[in-house]
């Protein structure tokens with residue numbers, strides 16, 4: 001059997017708090033293949049970002065560990081690029097310079113200035129942002145800034161792309177557009193992607209696998225659902241596809257039946273959040 005590209009084995013994460021040790025994760029085991037698109041989904045506070053931060057090397061697991069291509073992860077590295085929800089661009093640098101900063105970090109020695117320039121433009125073109133290369137983050141919209149964040153991550157040629165709710169703050173149309181771009185870019189580049197999302201439809205549409213996490217404390221992998229839908233995927237045709245609908249229901253069942261949180265069914269909150277329609281039937285069901 002071939003070795004997994006990325007492997008988390010027996011990962012436990014305990015945080016020291018004023019009230020003592022808080023065990024956020026307990027015995028997380030995951031094997032991810034090269035080029036797989038994996039989503040992490042689970043209720044707020046279950047430990048998704050903690051898992052992502054361990055893979056990013058920003059947090060060190062209390063027990064167990066994470067191996068990437070045979071090497072243990074102990075620190076951040078350019079082969080694992082992170083895209084956060086709030087894109088985190090340097091406000092005083094232009095779009096071009098923001099991407100260049102990351103490219104220099106990885107390719108300063110390997111690329112000439114001219115090569116770097118065309119590589120940066122290529123990546124900005126991938127996300128349709130080459131036209132705004134000389135603008136500063138304050139002069140572009142949130143969706144555009146998020147696209148630059150993705151271009152910056154892709155420009156590092158990471159073998160693993162880690163995304164923490166990358167589209168969470170965007171309006172529905174921008175989000176749909178970026179999801180489609182990400183699917184086609186990822187198919188071309190074959191990066192491994194781990195993405196945190198609260199959006200059930202986003203998870204099913206984009207993923208090869210959905211990892212559903214149990215509620216914390218001591219969260220673990222509850223279910224591991226393979227999404228066998230042909231690519232390229234089209235959101236409009238899939239909306240009526242029985243297999244797509246089945247996967248969607250499996251995730252909703254996990255979140256709202258098996259891992260139901262008491263506050264999610266408080267009558268006043270339900271009424272306020274969803275009006276007269278069922279939250280479960282809404283097309284953009286969120287956790």
Ligand SMILES: Nc1ncnc2c1ncn2[C@@H]1O[C@H](COP(=O)(O)OP(=O)(O)OP(=O)(O)O)[C@@H](O)[C@H]1O
Pocket residue numbers: 015016017022024042043044045046047048049050051216
């Ligand atoms: N540095 C820390 N110190 C103490 N507790 C922490 C720390 N970081 C995270 N936690 C706790 O660990 C648990 C998991 O947090 P985490 O941010 O990973 O959850 P999440 O699933 O990503 O949440 P959300 O969906 O709301 O972003 C939470 O209970 C959180 O309060």
